[in-house]
Amino acid sequence: MSTIHIDRVSRWFGNVVAVNDITMDIAPGVTGLLGPNGAGKSTLIHMMGGFLSPSNGTVTLEPSPGPDGKPAAAAPIWRNEDSYRHIGLVPEREGMYDFLTGEEFVLANAELHGLRDPRAAAAEALATVEMEHARDRRISTYSKGMRQRVKMASALVHHPTVLLLDEPFNGMDPRQRMHLMELLRKMGDEGRTVLFSSHILEEVEQLASHIEVIVAGRHAASGDFRKIRRLMTDRPHRYLVRSSDDRRLAAALIADASTAGIELDRTEQALRIQAVDFTRFTTLLPRVAREHGIRLHTVSPSDESLESVFSYLVAA
Numbered sequence: 443m444s445t446i447h448i449d450r451v452s453r454w455f456g457n458v459v460a461v462n463d464i465t466m467d468i469a470p471g472v473t474g475l476l477g478p479n480g481a482g483k484s485t486l487i488h489m490m491g492g493f494l495s496p497s498n499g500t501v502t503l504e505p506s507p508g509p510d511g512k513p514a515a516a517a518p519i520w521r522n523e524d525s526y527r528h529i530g531l532v533p534e535r536e537g538m539y540d541f542l543t544g545e546e547f548v549l550a551n552a553e554l555h556g557l558r559d560p561r562a563a564a565a566e567a568l569a570t571v572e573m574e575h576a577r578d579r580r581i582s583t584y585s586k587g588m589r590q591r592v593k594m595a596s597a598l599v600h601h602p603t604v605l606l607l608d609e610p611f612n613g614m615d616p617r618q619r620m621h622l623m624e625l626l627r628k629m630g631d632e633g634r635t636v637l638f639s640s641h642i643l644e645e646v647e648q649l650a651s652h653i654e655v656i657v658a659g660r661h662a663a664s665g666d667f668r669k670i671r672r673l674m675t676d677r678p679h680r681y682l683v684r685s686s687d688d689r690r691l692a693a694a695l696i697a698d699a700s701t702a703g704i705e706l707d708r709t710e711q712a713l714r715i716q717a718v719d720f721t722r723f724t725t726l727l728p729r730v731a732r733e734h735g736i737r738l739h740t741v742s743p744s745d746e747s748l749e750s751v752f753s754y755l756v757a758a
């Protein structure tokens with residue numbers, strides 16, 4: 443069982459601050475790292491994997507106890523060869539050695555780790571991701587999903603206790619996605635520390651028992667899916683509503699506590715409604731319309747994008 447401790451970590455590139463003073467622990471089991479594009483997920487993962495040095499703060503690995511059962515000392519990951527034995531990283535980048543076969547690619551990593559029987563280890567890792575059938579084909583002939591799986595095999599070849607995956611489901615078809623989810627879930631259940639990044643909430647919901655949210659380089663929220671979901675549904679929601687009588691509808695809705703503000707948008711010829719209690723408002727609106735004989739023409743959320751949800755979480 444390994445834990446990664448991220449302590450007041452920042453990373454900047456020139457004057458771009460990609461990760462800004464983040465503190466969190468990644469414990470055994472499956473953790474989802476959720477955040478919109480450009481949030482700093484890849485940068486954070488690369489620091490956890492020892493591919494990138496923090497500009498400030500420390501990323502340390504507290505490895506599983508050795509064969510004698512004694513807990514090993516926590517050590518910084520950056521430039522620490524020993525920690526690389528515990529970590530497998532599946533990068534998002536497609537840049538691979540296209541001229542190699544899948545097997546050669548995985549074998550190269552097995553050799554780099556100095557494994558006793560690299561060939562057997564590579565064969566086992568390729569079998570784990572169901573890629574034996576294509577092991578002799580060049581990577582240049584692989585589909586996106588196959589490339590993803592061969593990267594995964596390469597990251598798993600030395601049986602790491604920590605597996606880090608950057609946007610692993612990108613480009614996968616539903617079957618491959620399900621298979622990878624099963625695999626990651628199994629690894630989490632075995633007590634490995636699995637962290638994957640995603641900007642898709644539903645993906646994270648299906649797999650992660652614990653979620654860390656980062657936005658614009660900052661740690662925005664942490665908890666289980668229900669807690670994060672609650673933060674999202676409890677936030678003010680904005681709707682654009684068009685009806686047969688906007689003024690009467692506005693007057694009737696504003697009387698209810700679930701509605702925080704209503705304005706008449708003349709250009710859109712619609713009401714802009716801010717609701718504070720999502721569940722209550724969604725039952726209130728059709729009821730009020732029915733009671734007043736008003737027909738609803740359009741009801742559309744005007745800020746449902748993940749970005750706006752995230753910006754709310756950050757401001758909270």
Ligand SMILES: Nc1ncnc2c1ncn2[C@@H]1O[C@H](COP(=O)(O)OP(=O)(O)OP(=O)(O)O)[C@@H](O)[C@H]1O
Binds near residue numbers: 458477478479
């Ligand atoms: N090598 C680099 N040089 C300059 N800026 C960088 C570098 N790497 C990342 N950045 C910047 O740091 C910020 C965070 O990038 P990062 O790739 O970590 O985000 P992300 O959450 O993984 O996004 P995505 O999902 O789009 O990959 C972005 O503004 C990005 O442009």
